[in-house]
Amino acid sequence: MRATELSELAAFDAAARHRSFRRASEERGVTASAISHAVSQLEARVGIRLLNRTTRSVSLTDAGAMLLAQVSPAFCEIGAALDALNQYRDTPFGKVRINAPNSIAPFIFGPVMGPLLAANPKLELEIVATDRLVDIAAEGFDAGIRLGESLRDGMTAVKIKPQLRFAVVGSPAYFERRPPPRTPADLKDHVCIRNIFPSGAAYPWEFARAGRIVSFEPSGPLSLDDHELMVEAARSGVALAYVWEDRARPWLAGGQLVECLTTWRAPEEWLYLYYPARRYLSAGLRAVVEALRV
Structure with missing residues (x-):
């Protein structure tokens, strides 16, 4: 097989797996037009259409699916x-693509990237880094990082550090206007930020005490999907925020934020690095796993 034929097949393989010339180009390190041209050349050579193309999508023909x-x-x-x-090199070689939640990516990778x-x-x-739920296989990632409850079947999961937990925080100015809540039920009398995913779906504030889990669903005027924005809103005194404690830690230490409901903290959450279950784990991904593993 000639090198050009192998290159065309590789371009087709990437475009067909991702159902996208753009994502295929990111994986292959070339332009989207180069991927499209290579696939067109392959189709011309075999005399069969392999991909259906529209301005918004790419799909497989029956022949393309078989190939x-x-x-x-x-x-x-x-x-x-x-x-x-x-195994014959001193260190791993190549690219490892990882998807991680934007809200906690700095705390996962900050301490380990340099070493x-x-x-x-x-x-x-x-x-x-994005808080959007991502299909790592479809979007060309080698691995992803999520809370255990977000993992899908067919994935190998490795528990990683750090262990994180949520905290309810507000500014001193806010608490001058309202007394700090003593229980989660008191939150109904406060202005609370609604935590949402990029999809727009909201998730509740969760608390735990004496083995009992309590959920609270804010109905306030502000909905945010970014924890940094939540912290900034809390610092401004507009509302209480339910954020990763590490995200708010600098402002808690400096006194710009105050934590409340400390006796109702939810259990710390474990994070997992996950990847499609398969027989072979690349040396590069193995190095990342070892750096993050608990």
């Missing part, structure tokens, strides 16, 4: 074989 089922495992085997060469890259100078780490 993908044949070539995708082969490319996985090729990738595994190339990655196996890492990890220093110990593995040929490793390329790409971290995409």
